[in-house]
Amino acid sequence: MKDYAWYKAHGICWTCREREAMQGKTRCAECAELIRAKKNYLYSENAEYREYQKKYLKEWKSRNPEKLKIYESRKSEYNRRYRNGY
Numbered sequence: 001m002k003d004y005a006w007y008k009a010h011g012i013c014w015t016c017r018e019r020e021a022m023q024g025k026t027r028c029a030e031c032a033e034l035i036r037a038k039k040n041y042l043y044s045e046n047a048e049y050r051e052y053q054k055k056y057l058k059e060w061k062s063r064n065p066e067k068l069k070i071y072e073s074r075k076s077e078y079n080r081r082y083r084n085g086y
């Protein structure tokens, strides 16, 4: 079985194992583009999710001010304990 080093040494794309790799790269242009697009897609999805989480948390805080107080007090309690090493 041929491994990563073999493909790299022979200048063949490691991802599709068919096309020639770009100069100084381990992937061909097509695979590089595909992976770039995939990364961009994942990142944009995560950005949306993060935005959603932020919005949800803000809403939750405004809807539950007394719960937030408890949460905050517990957090400071936790921090105090953590600092004192219990």
Ligand SMILES: [Zn+2]
Binding pocket: 013, 014, 015, 016, 017, 018, 019, 027, 028, 029, 030, 031, 032
């Ligand atoms: Zn390729």
